[in-house]
Amino acid sequence: MGKKGKKEKKGKGAEKTAAKMEKKVSRRAKKEEEDLEALIAEFQSLDAKKTQVIESSCPPPSPRLNGSLSAHPEKDELILFGGEYFNGQKTYLYNDLYVYNIRKNSWSKVEIPNPPPRRCAHQAAVVPTAGGQLWVFGGEFASPNGEQFYHYKDLWVLHLATKTWEQIKASGGPSGRSGHRMVACKRQLIIFGGFHESARDYIYYNDVYAFNLDSFTWSRLAPSGIGPAPRSGCQMATTPDGSVIIYGGYSKQRIKKDVDKGTLHTDMFLLKTEGAGKEEDKWAWSRLSPSGVKPTPRSGFSVAIGPNNRSLLFGGVHDEEEEESIEGDFFNDIYFYDIGKNRWFPGQLKGPKSEKKKRRRGRQNEAEGAGDEEMEKQPPQGPVEVVKEVVGEDGTVMTIKQVISGPAEEKERSESEEEEEDGALGQQVEPCPRSNAMLAVKHGILYVYGGMFEVGDRQFTLSDLYSIDLHKMEEWKVLVEMDPEAQEWLEESESDEEDDDMEGAEGGEEEEESTEEESDEGGEEQHPSVEPEEKHADYLSRTEQYWVKLARSNMGPDAKEKKVVKVAHAMAKTFYEDSV
Numbered sequence: 001m002g003k004k005g006k007k008e009k010k011g012k013g014a015e016k017t018a019a020k021m022e023k024k025v026s027r028r029a030k031k032e033e034e035d036l037e038a039l040i041a042e043f044q045s046l047d048a049k050k051t052q053v054i055e056s057s058c059p060p061p062s063p064r065l066n067g068s069l070s071a072h073p074e075k076d077e078l079i080l081f082g083g084e085y086f087n088g089q090k091t092y093l094y095n096d097l098y099v100y101n102i103r104k105n106s107w108s109k110v111e112i113p114n115p116p117p118r119r120c121a122h123q124a125a126v127v128p129t130a131g132g133q134l135w136v137f138g139g140e141f142a143s144p145n146g147e148q149f150y151h152y153k154d155l156w157v158l159h160l161a162t163k164t165w166e167q168i169k170a171s172g173g174p175s176g177r178s179g180h181r182m183v184a185c186k187r188q189l190i191i192f193g194g195f196h197e198s199a200r201d202y203i204y205y206n207d208v209y210a211f212n213l214d215s216f217t218w219s220r221l222a223p224s225g226i227g228p229a230p231r232s233g234c235q236m237a238t239t240p241d242g243s244v245i246i247y248g249g250y251s252k253q254r255i256k257k258d259v260d261k262g263t264l265h266t267d268m269f270l271l272k273t274e275g276a277g278k279e280e281d282k283w284a285w286s287r288l289s290p291s292g293v294k295p296t297p298r299s300g301f302s303v304a305i306g307p308n309n310r311s312l313l314f315g316g317v318h319d320e321e322e323e324e325s326i327e328g329d330f331f332n333d334i335y336f337y338d339i340g341k342n343r344w345f346p347g348q349l350k351g352p353k354s355e356k357k358k359r360r361r362g363r364q365n366e367a368e369g370a371g372d373e374e375m376e377k378q379p380p381q382g383p384v385e386v387v388k389e390v391v392g393e394d395g396t397v398m399t400i401k402q403v404i405s406g407p408a409e410e411k412e413r414s415e416s417e418e419e420e421e422d423g424a425l426g427q428q429v430e431p432c433p434r435s436n437a438m439l440a441v442k443h444g445i446l447y448v449y450g451g452m453f454e455v456g457d458r459q460f461t462l463s464d465l466y467s468i469d470l471h472k473m474e475e476w477k478v479l480v481e482m483d484p485e486a487q488e489w490l491e492e493s494e495s496d497e498e499d500d501d502m503e504g505a506e507g508g509e510e511e512e513e514s515t516e517e518e519s520d521e522g523g524e525e526q527h528p529s530v531e532p533e534e535k536h537a538d539y540l541s542r543t544e545q546y547w548v549k550l551a552r553s554n555m556g557p558d559a560k561e562k563k564v565v566k567v568a569h570a571m572a573k574t575f576y577e578d579s580v
Contacts, residue, residue, distance in 0.1 A: 033198075036150040040117045040141055047095070047115055053163045054111040060480045061098045061107065063461035063487075065452045068124035069438035072160060073132045076102040078440050078447055079160075081136065084120035085461050088490040091146045093118035097158075100465070102442060105479055115165050116156045117141065123182035125189055127213065131161025135189055137211075140178035140197075151176035151196050155211065172218040174209045179232030186242050187213045192271075193249065195232045204230035204251040208271065208283070227285035228269050235303045237311035239339050244271040245288070245311070247337070250299035264297040264318065292343040295335040300435030302451070306470045307444040310336045312347070314448060317435040330433035330453045334446075349428075350474050430476040431466045432550055444471045447479075458489050481559075484551070484567045547572040 067083025078100040085092040095118040097110045122139025126132065135157050141150040153176040155168045174180070180194025189211040195204045206228050208221040228234070234249030246269045252262040268288040273281040295301070301316030318329040334347035431437075437451030448466045452459055465480035547568035552559065 033150045036141060036143060036148055039143075040150065044117055047117075048113070050111055050113040052113065055099075055108055055163075058098070058107050058109040060463055060465065061096070061450075063463040064094060064120075064450050065436040065438075065461060066120040067094065067438050067450070068122060068136070069440040069447065069449050070124050070126045070134055071440045071442040072099075073126050073128040074160075075132075076442065078102065078442065078449075079124075079126075079134060079158075080438065080449065081124060081134070081158075082116075082119050082122060082139065083438070083450070084142070086146065086459055087488045088458070090144045091142045093120060093141055095119065100447075110163060112158075112163055112165055116154065116167070117152070119152060121178035122152070123180060123191070125182050125184040127184050129213070130159065132159075134158040134160060135182075135184070137182055137189070137191060138174070138177050138180055138194065147199060149197050149199075151178055153177070168216060170211070170216055170218055172220070173211070174207065174218075175205075177205060180205070181234055181236035181246075183236050183238050183244065184213075185238045185244060189213065190236075190238075190244055190271075192236055192244070192246060193228070193231050193234060195230075195251075202252070204232060206230040221283050223271060223283040223285045225285035226287070227271070228267065229265065231265050233299055233301075234265070235301070235311065235313055235337075237303070237305055237337070237339070240309065242273060245269070245337075245339065246271065247313075248295070248298075248301070262299075262319070264299055266294065266297050288342060290337065290342045290344050292338075292345045293335075294344045296331075298329075298331060301331075302437045302439040302448070304439040304441045304446060306336065306441055306446065309339045311339065312336050312441075312446070312470070314439060314446075315431075315434050315437055315451065317453075328454060330435060332431050332433040347470075347473055349430075349476075350472070351428075352474050428475055429466075429478050429552075431464070432462075432482075434462060437462075441470070445469050449480075460487060484571060487571070543572060544568065 061080060062085065064083035064085050068079075068081050070079045070081075071077075072079060080098040080100065081095070083094050085094075095115050097112060097115065099108050099110055100106075101108070116136055119139035119141055123137055125135050127135065135155070137155050138152050140152065142148065153174060155170070155173065157166050157168060158164070159166065174191055174194075175196065177194035177196050180191055182189055182191045184190075191209045191211070192207075193205050195202055208223060208227075210219050210221055211217070212219070228246050228249070229251065231249030231251045235245075235247040237245045239245065248267075249265045250262065251265065252260045255261045268290055270286050270288050271283055272286065273283050295313055296318065298316035298318045302314045304312055304314075306312045313335045315331050315333070317331065320328075335344055336347055337344050431448050432453065434451035434453045438449045440447050446468050450462045450464070452461045454460070462482055463480070463486055464478065464482040466476050466478055468476045548565060551568040551571065552564050
C-alpha cells in the first residue's frame, strides 16, 4: 500500500511539473509565435492567389530534409510534401507538393490552391478512403535566421482523387509540436510524442491522441501501465491487430543554466487496446524486450513499414558531445523489426544473383530455403565500417561512418572468379550515410530521398533518390543522383539579413552560387604555388579517399572516374574554404 501510494504521488508530481513547464514554454513562445504568425499569414495570402490545379513535369525536387514521402495507396506514385533546407545563412521552409512516378522514373510538381502553410518535421499518413487521402498533422515553421519557431497543431487532408486540400477543424487535439509520430491504425490516426521549442525553453511530450476518421473527432488516450518517457523522433509502427509499437527517439533536459543533456532512447513499448476495437476502448502500455541484433543508439533515423509484417529503420546519427569537439557518426544501414517474432535484425545486402552463385560455388552442405531466416540468423558477413575523421580549423572533430555493403568473399577461389566478382562489387552503389531522410515503401521496394549529413560546421543537404527491393535485399539502385552543384554553403558574415526575411522563409527557388567552372577548377588545382593553396593540398591528400568514395557512391557506377574525382575535389575544396 505504501509503495503504491508513493508511486502514485511521484507520478502526480511528474505530471504537475510537466504541466508547469508546458505553461512556461507556452508563455515565452507566445510572442515569437505571434511574430511568425503574421509572416505565415502573408505567405498563405500568396498561396490563396492560386485558383486552379497545375500539374507540370519538373526536375527532381531541391535538396531538403524533414519532409514527408508517402506511397499513393492506388497508384505507382510517391508523394513528397514540405521539408526544410539550410544553406549556412537562411532556413528555407517548403509546402510544395511533388509526385514521383515510379514506372517512368519522373517527377511532377502539383500546385493546388490553399495548401497547408510551409513546414517541416510534420507527419503524414495515407489511407485508401475515396481514392486515397494524405493526412498531415503538425510540424514547425522557422524564421529565416533559424532562431524563432512556430509549432503547428493543425490537421489537413489532401484528397488525392480530386487534388484538393482541406483543413479539418476539430477541437480537443494535440498542442502544437514537431518531431512527433503519427500512424493510421484501423479507422484512426494515432499521434504520439514530439516537442515544442521556443527561443529559450523546450518541452518533450509522451501523450497519445487519436483522431477518428469517421466522426472527425479528437480524443486524448489515457493508457494504463508505464509508457515511454517524453521524446521525439521515435519509431512508431502498427501491428495487424491494431496495436502500436514505439521504439527509440531523442529528448533532452536542462541540467543547469544553459547546459542541456541529450538522451538517445533505446527502449521499446507496446500500446495495446484492451477492448474489441471500439472508440471507447481502454488502452494499455507494456514494455517490450525484443531479441536479436538491435540498432545501435542514434537519433534522426527514418522509418517505414516493410513487407512480411516488418517495420524498418534507416540511417540516423549518433552525436557525442565533449568539451571541445562534437563527434558524429552518420549511418546508412537498415534494421528490420519482425513484429510477429519480436526480433530485431540488420538488413544485409546479398549481392546480385550472379555474384551469389559464384560465392556459393564449392559449398556442399548449404541449407535450402533459408530466405529471410538466413538474413536474420546469419552473422553479418560483408558490411565493413569505414570511419573517417575530419578535423576543422577550429578543432572540431567530425567522424563519418560509411558502411560498405557486399558479402565477404571466399579466401580460396580461382583468379578468374576473383576478377569477375571484384569488378561487379566495385560498381555497387548505396546511399551515403545521412539523417532525417524521407522514406516510403511501395510494392516491397524501399525508396530513400534526401536527408543530410555534416562535416565540421558544414551541413550537406541531399536531393538524391535510392531504392532497394526489400524482398531480395540484393543491391541499391540510384534513381536520382546527388547534384554537387546544388550544394550551397554560405558563411554568416556574408549574409545580407535585411533582404533575407521574405526570401528565406518563403522557400522559393534558391539561387545556386556554385558553378561547373568552380567544380572543374577545384578538381584541377593539384600543384598550388602559394601558401594557402599548399594547405589545401595537404588537406586534400589526407581526405581525398573519403571525398572520392562519397562522390562515387552518389554519382552511380556509370560515372566516369575523371568526373568523379573532379566532383570529389570540388566538394573537398568547398568544405576546406568554409572551414578556414
